[in-house]
Amino acid sequence: MSASSVDEKLASAEFIKGLWRENPVFIAVLGLCPALAVTNSLQNALVMGAASTFVLCGSSLLVSLMRKVIPKPVRISVYIIIIATFVTIVDFVLGALMPAAQKQLGAFIALIVVNCLILGRQEAFASKNGPWLALADAAGMSLGFTLAMAMIGGIREILGNGALLGIPLFGPNFEPWVIMVLPPGGFLTLGALLAFFAYLKTFRKGAR
Amino acid sequence: MPDFVAEWVWVFAAACLVNNFTLTYFLGLCPFFGVTGRLDTALRLGLANIFVLLITSVAAWFLNTFVLAYAPYLRLISFIVVIASTVQFVEMAIRKLSPALFRALGLFLPLITTNCAILGLALFQTNRGYDLLTGLVYALGAGVGLTLALVIMAGLREENELAAVPKVVRGTAMSFFVAGLLSMAFMGFAGLFSSTG
Numbered sequence: 001m002s003a004s005s006v007d008e009k010l011a012s013a014e015f016i017k018g019l020w021r022e023n024p025v026f027i028a029v030l031g032l033c034p035a036l037a038v039t040n041s042l043q044n045a046l047v048m049g050a051a052s053t054f055v056l057c058g059s060s061l062l063v064s065l066m067r068k069v070i071p072k073p074v075r076i077s078v079y080i081i082i083i084a085t086f087v088t089i090v091d092f093v094l095g096a097l098m099p100a101a102q103k104q105l106g107a108f109i110a111l112i113v114v115n116c117l118i119l120g121r122q123e124a125f126a127s128k129n130g131p132w133l134a135l136a137d138a139a140g141m142s143l144g145f146t147l148a149m150a151m152i153g154g155i156r157e158i159l160g161n162g163a164l165l166g167i168p169l170f171g172p173n174f175e176p177w178v179i180m181v182l183p184p185g186g187f188l189t190l191g192a193l194l195a196f197f198a199y200l201k202t203f204r205k206g207a208r
Numbered sequence: 209m210p211d212f213v214a215e216w217v218w219v220f221a222a223a224c225l226v227n228n229f230t231l232t233y234f235l236g237l238c239p240f241f242g243v244t245g246r247l248d249t250a251l252r253l254g255l256a257n258i259f260v261l262l263i264t265s266v267a268a269w270f271l272n273t274f275v276l277a278y279a280p281y282l283r284l285i286s287f288i289v290v291i292a293s294t295v296q297f298v299e300m301a302i303r304k305l306s307p308a309l310f311r312a313l314g315l316f317l318p319l320i321t322t323n324c325a326i327l328g329l330a331l332f333q334t335n336r337g338y339d340l341l342t343g344l345v346y347a348l349g350a351g352v353g354l355t356l357a358l359v360i361m362a363g364l365r366e367e368n369e370l371a372a373v374p375k376v377v378r379g380t381a382m383s384f385f386v387a388g389l390l391s392m393a394f395m396g397f398a399g400l401f402s403s404t405g
Binding site: 029032033036037077080081084085087088091092106107110111113114115116179182183184185186187188190191192194195198199202 | 395
């Protein structure tokens with residue numbers, strides 16, 4: 001087996017683990033601030049997911065390429081500055097391409113900088129692995145993050161607005177469950193999802 | 209009551225109760241779920257946060273007024289660098305001046321750097337165009353609100369440890385439900401200001 005195919009296998013393993021087994025929101029409970037704050041509709045969740053994906057992939061790649069040049073004692077500050085640069089790019093690009101969405105997400109785009117998920121991946125993975133692996137890890141993690149946010153956003157929009165992506169689902173007689181699109185709904189939805197996954201786990205153990 | 213005092217009271221109450229940073233903006237959730245296991249640690253973390261928030265507010269105001277007017281694209285980067293270095297500086301100062309306080313705050317000071325509430329405060333304050341003093345009142349309100357949420361949550365969780373809840377919701381899921389109910393309770397404060405406009 002050639003070295004490159006071993007590399008590819010490793011990379012695909014790093015990619016897949018972020019989707020479910022080490023899902024940043026559901027398993028590691030990281031990056032909660034954006035995961036709850038902007039998920040009052042599916043569209044917001046997807047825009048936020050795309051923005052985080054760009055930032056995480058970009059900074060993981062850069063940190064991994066520079067991992068031998070960054071002095072250890074100041075590494076965290078260097079990571080933060082790299083992340084902040086990518087976030088600034090995203091903020092300005094969104095402002096130019098989708099001003100309405102940028103306005104709705106407001107300061108939360110800028111707050112990607114302090115998302116512990118992104119800094120955590122730099123410290124735990126990108127600073128110790130080559131660019132190819134780091135990129136696979138970042139892509140998997142951010143896809144898992146986007147997936148989790150889309151799930152929360154979808155549930156909250158359906159229950160709180162009776163719609164999905166702005167398209168009404170239930171007709172005029174549906175009484176929207178308004179609390180779900182307000183802040184408490186975020187906590188309740190994530191709590192219910194976590195409890196549901198814990199329930200599934202006990203179920204699987206019992207069957208075995 | 210003079211006009212500006214009335215505005216300060218409004219800004220303080222809004223930041224502390226109605227738009228509580230943790231429970232309505234979801235800022236500072238990591239310590240909220242991470243270290244609210246015990247009441248006294250929660251209180252100490254809250255106090256450390258108030259301290260850093262006040263300093264950040266002043267620093268952000270100076271940056272905004274004198275530097276960033278000429279280079280708006282540097283806003284995010286300069287904020288985060290200033291916050292990180294202020295926290296570092298404060299940590300060193302406390303260690304020299306008051307070793308007792310330093311031991312009490314311990315690990316929390318460096319952790320505060322990556323607390324989204326701090327950067328959030330700097331950004332919100334800029335977006336709303338507060339002046340120096342109003343910004344300070346806003347920071348104080350936000351900090352008190354944060355501490356309030358942390359302490360209430362810690363108290364509830366201490367009780368929760370002993371409650372007989374179904375196994376699947378034990379731990380993190382239960383904390384989220386509790387936080388959801390708390391957030392609902394804080395929504396009630398929105399009524400405080402609806403009559404006065």
